[in-house]
Amino acid sequence: MTGAGPGLVAVVGPTATGKSDLAVALARELGGEVVNADAMQLYRGLDVGTAKLTATERAGVPHHLLDVLDVTDTASVAAYQRDARAIVEELIAAGRTPVLAGGSGLYVQAVLDELEFPGTDPGLRAELEAELDRLGPQALHARLAEVDPAAARVVLASNGRRIVRALEVVALTGRPFPARLRTDGVPRYGAVLLGVDRDTAELDARIGRRVARMFAAGLVDETRTLLPGLRAGPTASRALGYQQVLAALGAGTGADAGTDLCGAAAATVLATRRFVRRQRSWFRRDKRIHWLDGAAPDLAERALRHLGAAAGREPVRAAP
Incomplete structure (x- = not known):
């Protein structure tokens, strides 16, 4: 050809x-x-x-x-x-x-x-993350709505990490946070x-089957092998599936652990379906x-x- x-x-x-x-x-x-x-x-x-x-x-x-x-x-x-x-x-x-x-x-x-990605200030970032831990994402989201209403309309009020980054960028640059990026350029x-x-219905079913295969293929054991580093990882610990297994491993002991892990699989399915909606958007x-x-x-x-x-x-x- x-x-x-x-x-x-x-x-x-x-x-x-x-x-x-x-x-x-x-x-x-x-x-x-x-x-x-x-x-x-x-x-x-x-x-x-x-x-x-x-x-x-x-x-x-x-x-x-x-x-x-x-x-x-x-x-x-x-x-x-x-x-x-x-x-x-x-x-x-x-x-x-x-x-x-x-x-x-x-x-x-x-x-x-x-x-372009504005730089970061470790001191300011640490201060904002401490506030996030102390006050929760809703309080910081309310602050973002005051200083950058357009970003607050796009950034989820539950997404603490992104709220912190938005507040950091606004403080460092004095400009709005580019929460919604242009997609009309070449x-x-x-x-x-x-x-x-x-x-959507087909994909929801595929997600259910996929999560079942992951748990059957050893997702829980894989998570365990990555401890304690995975639990401390600020990004990796939030990965779908691993986040839910970590929560179950932290909450369950003995006979309760198996029940918690069953719940982790169901929670992973729901979280993945929500994630798909955000990806589509x-x-x-x-x-x-x-x-x-x-x-x-x-x-x-x-x-x-x-x-x-x-x-x-x-x-x-x-x-x-």
């Missing part, structure tokens, strides 16, 4: 829709490599609960930015932006198609859009954005995304056809 493929393909959307498998299929067809854009898959050891692809499932396709952080590390979007862009540019220079894949919307935008690298979603704002039905049996072919149409020609496939 003739013509050049896209500079970058982004495969985005809610969790459990089939993004990872599609990313591998596209990378194989286009002679590309996958760049992870799932914040929790950055962590070593968070394998079962993040549905990280096994070596077999990666089908020989190189994957980047997996297993690069310890569970005690704090994930930084600014650091991710620097590292991901460096990898993307190396791949493009080598004639390989980067396939950016994941459901962490801010991480995707950090690569594709012109985002994406970097000539990127083509593909979204994968499924019918984030990605559906971006009109640059071409949406695909993850249940389609010819999903990869549909994606390749769109890539070809976006470039005005057939996409280049790797030699067999």
Whole structure:
């Protein structure tokens, strides 16, 4: 086939829709490599609960930015932006198609859009986090509503970490916190954005089955092996599944522990379904995304056809 493929393909959307498998299929067809854009898959050891692809499932396709952080590390979007862009540019220079894949919307935008990340002040951050512990997120959210009403309308009143960051940015820069980012610019690298979603009822059922498989595959044991570091990790401890197991392990002893872990599975299903709603809200704002039905049996072919149409020609496939 003739013509050049896209500079970058982004495969985005809610969790459990089939993004990872599609990313591998596209990378194989286009002679590309996958760049992870799932914040929790950055962590070593968070394998079962993040549905990280096994070596077999990666089908020989190189994957980047997996297993690069310890569970005690704090994930930084600014650091991710620097590292991901460096990898993307190396791949493009080598004639390989980067396939950016994941459901962490801010991480995707950090690569594709012109985002700047204000610095941090450790003293101010510590002061705000102490207030968060003492007063709770609702009180800090009320303060955010006073100093930056637009940000307060977007940032959830329960999201203490993001409220703290918003207050920190406003205090350091004197400017509003960019809680809702523009998605109407031309994406970097000539990127083509593909979204994968499924019918809500179907996806809810898939999430239930997926969580059951994770618990059967050893999520609880995996969590235990990561203690005590995981419990202390400011980012990794909030990962879906692990957060619920940590709560159960902390609350239950003896015979009660099994009951608590059953509750942890149910809580993980509910939390994941809520997370999917937030992901949809984030990605559906971006009109640059071409949406695909993850249940389609010819999903990869549909994606390749769109890539070809976006470039005005057939996409280049790797030699067999």
